[in-house]
Amino acid sequence: MISETPVNPEASQTEVGETPKIPKIIVVIPTFNEAENLPVVYERICDQNIPGLGFIIVDDNSPDGTGRIADDLSAHHDGVFRVIHRSEKKGLGRAYVAGFKVAIEQGAEIVVEMDADLSHPPEEIPRMLQALEDHDVVVGSRYMPGGGVDPSWSLGRRLLSSLGNAGIRAVVGISVTDATSGFKVFRTSALEQVDLDSLRSNGFAFQAEMILACERAGLRIAQHPYSFRMRAAGESKMSAGIVYEAVVRLLPLRFKH
Ligand SMILES: Nc1nc2c(ncn2[C@@H]2O[C@H](COP(=O)(O)OP(=O)(O)O)[C@@H](O)[C@H]2O)c(=O)[nH]1
Ligand SMILES: [Mg+2]
16 A cells, blocks of 8 residues: 655654653664764764654775774664675675664664665655554655655666656556665564565565565555655666666566565
8 A cells, every 4th residue: 555745744743641652663774885974874864853863874895994883873873773794795685674773683673775875865764654554554755745866867877767767666566756865764663574585686686576566465554755866975886787787686576476
């Protein structure tokens, strides 16, 4: 079931005299060479003043020292902050799956999935959390009214992006408007309904595989529009291999149950 924000603001109210329960929220961020971006994204997320917020950073031994920077942030964070250090670059999909599992182990009730490069505006997280109050998953979408891509993108790049998205949705059979969105919020109970080990894609195709699994599990999915921004610093890990993976992994998904 898919719906759009906004949601009923009354849902967040508590009865007089009742102590509001603070859900344990953990943000999972995979990093490879994000030394410049990680402290900034961390700060901008913390600026949202979300109570009970924790972090899991999954770093693949970044040559630029992102792992050490994550350790430093962790040492000063008040609350859960785990850094998963992996010995080599194993791809975004495996990194997210590893992070989600640790978030579940840490007792998170809500898991935020986002990239380190500031393409996903942290300022949207509070509204996405609000939308989660009566949903299982909230997907940040560039391709719905109110959403968009970086203003600096050329017309050609915009077309490629929206046609690519429409193609993936049609081929795989995905209803949400942004099939490869890496900006999502999950209830842990929803993540537990997805067989994370069955997700094989490692690049941006992982996002399509994940959202398809959520739709097939019958989860209540809300969409929240956001404006995608060019990465703030550093380089994208997008490669021809990742595009090839999307074609070979996503095509058969429609027929796999
Ligand atoms: N741990 C880990 N993180 C990765 C890997 N590849 C990409 N990332 C991270 O995943 C996020 C998205 O990657 P990015 O290169 O921005 O992909 P793009 O947005 O599709 O260009 C960023 O936070 C990256 O640092 C990887 O192999 N391992
Ligand atoms: Mg990026």
